[in-house]
Amino acid sequence: MAFAQDRTVSGKVTGTDDGLPLPQVNILIKGTTNGTFTDMDGNYSLTVPSGSTLIFRYLGYVTQEILVNSQTVVNVQLAPDATSLGEVVVTGVAVGTDKKNLGFGLSQVKNEQISAVPALDASNTLRGKVAGITIVQSQGDGGASVSLRGAKSVFGNISPLIIVDGILTQQNLSDINTDDIESIEVIKGAAASSLYGSLAAGGVIQIRTKRGAQGKEGIRIQYRGEYGISEVENVHPTASTHPFKILPNGDFDLTSGSRELTDDGTWNPYPSYNDNFGNLISKQPYYMNLVSVQNSLENYSFYMSAQHQTKGMISEVLDPEERLNVRMNFDIFPSEKFTAKISTSYQQNTLTPVSRGGQGTFFSDALLVEPFIDFTERDEDGDYAVFPTGFDVVNSNVANPLYQYENWEYDDTNERFVVGLDLRYQLTDNISFNVTQSIDKFNSYSKRYYPKGYKTATPNATLNNGNYSISNNRESYSVTSAQMNFNKKFGDFNVSATTKFLHEYNFEDGFNANGRELVTNGVYDLGALSQDNRNIGSYQRETVSKNAFLSTDVIWKDKLIFNGLVRRDGSSRFGEEERWQTFGRVSLAYRITQDYDLPIFDELKVRASYGSAGRRPTWRAQYETFSVSSSGISGSVLGNANLIPAVNKELEIGIDGEFLNRFDFQINYASSVVENDFIQRRLSAVTGYNTQFQNLGAVESTAFEFQMGAEVMNKSNFRWDANMTFDIIRSEITDLAGIPPFTNGYYRVETGEPVGTFYGNKLITSLDQLETDGSGNVINAWNADGIPLSEFSVNNLGYVVLTDDIGTPQETAFYFNDPDNRGAKLQTIIGDRNPDFKVGLSNTLTFFNNLQLYFLIDWKQGGDKYNATNQYLYFNTRAADQEEYARLGHHTNFSISANSLYNGNLPASHFIEDGTFVKIRELSMSYTFKNPVSFVEDVRLSLIGRNLLTFSNYGGFDPEGYDENFDFPLYRNYTVSLQIRF
Missing domain, CATH: 2.40.170.20 (TonB-dependent receptor, beta-barrel domain)
Incomplete structure (x- = not known):
């Protein structure tokens, strides 16, 4: 009868990215809770049964399993894990750097997030995937406009610098095939984009396209x-109707030579209907x-x-x-x-x-x-x-x-x-x-x-x-x-x-x-x-x-x-x-x-x-x-x-x-x-x-x-x-x-x-907004000077009008007037797009x-x-x-x-x-x-x-x-x- 013999295994764990020792690597004997950690120099020593498998885990690196047979020295190199905080990034830094070593914020969108629903063009790829990005597509044709972290000009947003595989380019994101993209890196702030100087006040978006066969030898073809x-x-x-006078047969009344609005504001059916749009x-x-x-x-x-x-x-x-x-x-x-x-x-x-x-x-x-x-x-x-x-x-x-x-x-x-x-x-x-x-x-x-x-x-x-x-x-x-x-x-x-x-x-x-x-x-x-x-x-x-x-x-x-x-x-x-x-x-x-x-x-x-x-x-x-x-x-x-x-x-x-x-x-x-x-x-x-x-x-x-x-x-x-x-x-x-x-x-x-x-003219929507002079006459409504406050009310659309004019052709919604020129409407802030x-x-x-x-x-x-x-x-x-x-x-x-x-x-x-x-x-x-x-x-x-x-x-x-x-x-x-x- 043969019995498994325990042996002491030692070694050193380093990273494949820089060859440096990795401290505090978690080493476990597979199937047990027994294990140890590497020291500050990446060294470890552990007693294990013969034939055991050691599991090496370290944040930011790919977990590796090693079968121990008769070895007493097992040195291990761990590769960076592209799915973790330890991923190597290239945007905003002079050379490829572990993300854990960045002093500024960087957002990434990886291939699996892109390939689930490949956008029709790359300008829409980042929607809902990166905080601090604004993507606006107000037109159905063409690409979307992209801006990062707020306005960079008194006139509004400016576009970020686009880099593709390290190449400074004049390209638009809408030019790029999303199926070619391996990952996207986004840096939004001036501190991060300072590496690019006068090109990058609007931040940087770098696209890394696919290269090679992702670690697998041999030709791979995809359709x-x-x-x-x-x-x-x-x-x-x-x-779907119109406000013009009609004849008994439903045709427009052109007695005066052109169409006229109905006296009572009635809207009538068209003589025929075509949905042109x-x-x-x-x-x-x-x-x-x-x-x-x-x-x-x-x-x-x-x-x-x-x-x-x-x-x-x-x-x-x-x-x-x-x-x-x-x-x-x-x-x-x-x-x-x-x-x-x-x-x-x-x-x-x-x-x-x-x-x-x-x-x-x-x-x-x-x-x-x-x-x-x-x-x-x-x-x-x-x-x-x-x-x-x-x-x-x-x-x-x-x-x-x-x-x-x-x-x-x-x-x-x-x-x-x-x-x-x-x-x-x-x-x-x-x-x-x-x-x-x-x-x-x-x-x-x-x-x-x-x-x-x-x-x-x-x-x-x-x-x-x-x-x-x-x-x-x-x-x-x-x-x-x-x-x-x-x-x-x-x-x-x-x-x-x-x-x-x-x-x-x-x-x-x-x-x-x-x-x-x-x-x-x-x-x-x-x-x-x-x-x-x-x-x-x-x-x-x-x-x-x-x-x-x-x-x-x-x-x-x-x-x-x-x-x-x-x-x-x-x-x-x-x-x-x-x-x-x-x-x-x-x-x-x-x-x-x-x-x-x-x-x-x-x-x-x-x-x-x-x-x-x-x-x-x-x-x-x-x-x-x-x-x-x-x-x-x-x-x-x-x-x-x-x-x-x-x-x-x-x-x-x-x-x-x-x-x-x-x-x-x-x-x-x-x-x-x-x-x-x-x-x-x-x-x-x-x-x-x-x-x-x-x-x-x-x-x-x-x-x-x-x-x-x-x-x-x-x-x-x-x-x-x-x-x-x-x-x-x-x-x-x-x-x-x-x-x-x-x-x-x-x-x-x-x-x-x-x-x-x-910026424009603002309508008055409450009687509380009206101002009066000593005689009780309104003074801040355009075209309403000298009219007593008692003659105004708010109609069922929420606008201040003259009560007696409601429902008549004379009904008018009042605008604020310009206090420095009461004959003109006030120009003021009327909304905020943010x-x-x-x-x-x-x-x-x-x-x-x-x-x-x-x-x-x-x-x-x-x-x-x-x-x-x-x-x-x-x-x-x-x-x-x-x-x-x-x-x-x-x-x-x-x-x-x-x-x-x-x-x-x-x-x-x-x-x-x-x-x-x-x-x-x-x-x-x-x-x-x-x-x-x-x-x-x-x-x-x-x-x-x-x-x-x-x-x-x-x-x-x-x-x-x-x-x-x-x-x-x-x-x-x-x-x-x-x-x-x-």
């Missing part, structure tokens, strides 16, 4: 196809096909993919938009000391131009036209009628969009090619070098062709005899960098330092030409245009920037972490007298759990950082420009040799933690001030110029962010993972350097007010390791939206509101009068609406068939929904966005996806 439909979720409500929009197809190939061998790896996407434009009359993406990433490892990485991508977008914003645009025509007119009517030539029956009755400037999109020709195509080379050489154990070169080339082409004989409702000399225009714009952006890295351990101190030099060159040029009066149709040549009616223009500009930084990190006993960074930026975008500017940061972090054994915490770190980042002026801001006209040359913009970048300075305090081996969280509080904003200031006439770009204005912001991930449950046949984000962001204009307050569209730019406040808070909730439920349910809920609480669409509808008596007002006893004049609700199309408080919403943003149900045949790794079948359902009281198309003005409606998307991996 994914998606097919489905897109449709508009909500249609802007319009009136409903006929214009329809369910349209969406489909996407992707093929990728990847391989990994000892000395090289590669990833290649090609994707083609077609998006229907929710109307049959509009051509679908198409996007082609090709990516090739190569990694070469010729020796242990030398590596080379090549990253390339190509995108081609074919777009459909759709006019929007105000009257005379695609969707305004469809909403404003009265339903007794039929846009599908054909004329004697078989074309859609430019002047369909009834246009003479309406006498409006509405056009038939069906005619335009059937008879004109257009082409909007853009291309982008990006390539980056990264060479790295490890000179010694402590010193390494790397050199990078990247180039980003962009080209856009646009064509508009109106044939000779093009029809318009009224004569149009520009279009009727033909019109042809073309434009071509190019941009080339190249970056060269050289970097040296040093890393060495001195006793309990681990010291690293990096110095880097970057050279940027940006070149842009463009050409445009147009003309009218075609000699003949079908000739796409500027020579076919009348010589007297041709116009041509071009531009060329270049920017050169040189930047250098020094970054130093000192880590003491793997628990106290310091970073200092200084960066100098020189750019031709800065004024001639201010060519060089300085940015930098300091940060300090303390890993509490390295000193204290906290009952539930696996990791707990506190940190603080302070730093600065900047935003460069536009190319033309520092130069003098002139206006040329028939009367001569005159000064337009005065140059500014002292123009400097706007600077964002921020203090960030945060906590990162993991507890119970199942939960992780991040808490951030940030306070920032943006100074030296760019404002085009009006000048005195004696200067000879109209304006000058100056560094004026400051914005202060605060942000509170909370993010938590949880493995709620993990059983043999069921797993539940959840993620929550929450943020509160406030931004206020604190300085305009003596410039009087001014308006920018619907918004007020004024010291002491939040960025994004709506939400009270935002919440994102995502859940992934996995059953039997095959069936998966995923959903994401996006909640925005508060924040106003201006419904300019409804305001235009009021004037044209097409708003559904107006029908309801008539039912409640109000004459049509109450809503359409320039002195009442409509307000002459000037901003008015009546059209401010609550933008609160809760959206089921993403939903998917997937089933995975594992190894269905020998050569197939798995097959995944998914049902996917995007922007599925919105809960909101907003009365327009969609509560998302800040203001609506006949926008392209947002749409929801349902698809079936098939993924096969070989």
Whole structure:
């Protein structure tokens, strides 16, 4: 009979990432509770039975099991775990760094969060997944706008810097194929983004694309196809009746030569009804096909993919938009000391131009036209009628969009090619070098062709005899960098330092030409245009920037972490007298759990950082420009040799933690001030110029962010993972350097007010708001001087009116008057677009390791939206509101009068609406068939929904966005996806 013999096993545990010893590694004998920990030098000793298996666990590293046979020495190397706080990150740091060693907040979105419902483009990938991010898609076509941690300008939000695989690029997130993304890193504050100097006042989003075969040797091939439909979720409500007098047979009464409003405010049925907007929009197809190939061998790896996407434009009359993406990433490892990485991508977008914003645009025509007119009517030539029956009755400037999109020709195509080379050489154990070169080339082409004989409702000399225009714009952006890295351990101190030099060159040029009066149709040549009616223009500009930084990190006993960074930026975008500017940061972090054994915490770190980042002026801001006209040359913009970048300075305090081996969280509080904003200031006439770009204005912001991930449950046949984000962001204009307050569209730019406040005329809604003189007469209501307070009341719509006028054509809602000019309405703050808070909730439920349910809920609480669409509808008596007002006893004049609700199309408080919403943003149900045949790794079948359902009281198309003005409606998307991996 043989008996197992105990033996003493000893060894050392180190990390594969840096070769350093790992202290406090938990070592257990499998199947028992017996074990030990490594000491501060990574050493351990443990008595074990022969044939035992040792389990090595360490936070931030992959758990490893080792079978002990006759060995007495077992040295172990643990690899970093890409799913934990110890993941290596590359954004905001000079070299790849463990997340546990960061002194600032960084958010990550990993592949499993992206692949559950791949967004139609990368701009929507981060929704509900990162705290402190604002994503707004107010138009159904195109990508969304993305901003981080509040306003960075008196004019509002600015876009973050986009980096792809370490390449500084001019790309938009909407250019990037989400199926190529491995992970996304987001840094929101100036302290974190100070590494990028004057490029990154708006923060940084870095996309890391797939490379190699994720650690598996051999070729892997993947196909994914998606097919489905897109449709508009909500249609802007319009009136189904009209307020005009009719004859006994139901036709309009045109006795006076035109239509007149009914005397008693009655609304009548139309003589016929055509749902022009409903006929214009329809369910349209969406489909996407992707093929990728990847391989990994000892000395090289590669990833290649090609994707083609077609998006229907929710109307049959509009051509679908198409996007082609090709990516090739190569990694070469010729020796242990030398590596080379090549990253390339190509995108081609074919777009459909759709006019929007105000009257005379695609969707305004469809909403404003009265339903007794039929846009599908054909004329004697078989074309859609430019002047369909009834246009003479309406006498409006509405056009038939069906005619335009059937008879004109257009082409909007853009291309982008990006390539980056990264060479790295490890000179010694402590010193390494790397050199990078990247180039980003962009080209856009646009064509508009109106044939000779093009029809318009009224004569149009520009279009009727033909019109042809073309434009071509190019941009080339190249970056060269050289970097040296040093890393060495001195006793309990681990010291690293990096110095880097970057050279940027940006070149842009463009050409445009147009003309009218075609000699003949079908000739796409500027020579076919009348010589007297041709116009041509071009531009060329270049920017050169040189930047250098020094970054130093000192880590003491793997628990106290310091970073200092200084960066100098020189750019031709800065004024001639201010060519060089300085940015930098300091940060300090303390890993509490390295000193204290906290009952539930696996990791707990506190940190603080302070730093600065900047935003460069536009190319033309520092130069003098002139206006040329028939009367001569005159000064337009005065140059500014002292123009400097706007600077964002921020203090960030945060906590990162993991507890119970199942939960992780991040808490951030940030306070920032943006100074030296760019404002085009009006000048005195004696200067000879109209304006000058100056560094004026400051914005202060605060942000509170909370993010938590949880493995709620993990059983043999069921797993539940959840993620929550929450943020509160406030931004206020604190300085305009003596410039009087001014308006920018619907918004007020004024010291002491939040960025994004709506400004206009405010209606009086309570008798308590009325002020009187000594005689009891109202003095603060516009057009109501001398009227006693006793004659006013609040009507059933909540507005102060004259009691005797209720229900009559004279009923008018009163506005506050200007106390300094009582003959004018008061201009004042009427709303604020900023939400009270935002919440994102995502859940992934996995059953039997095959069936998966995923959903994401996006909640925005508060924040106003201006419904300019409804305001235009009021004037044209097409708003559904107006029908309801008539039912409640109000004459049509109450809503359409320039002195009442409509307000002459000037901003008015009546059209401010609550933008609160809760959206089921993403939903998917997937089933995975594992190894269905020998050569197939798995097959995944998914049902996917995007922007599925919105809960909101907003009365327009969609509560998302800040203001609506006949926008392209947002749409929801349902698809079936098939993924096969070989």
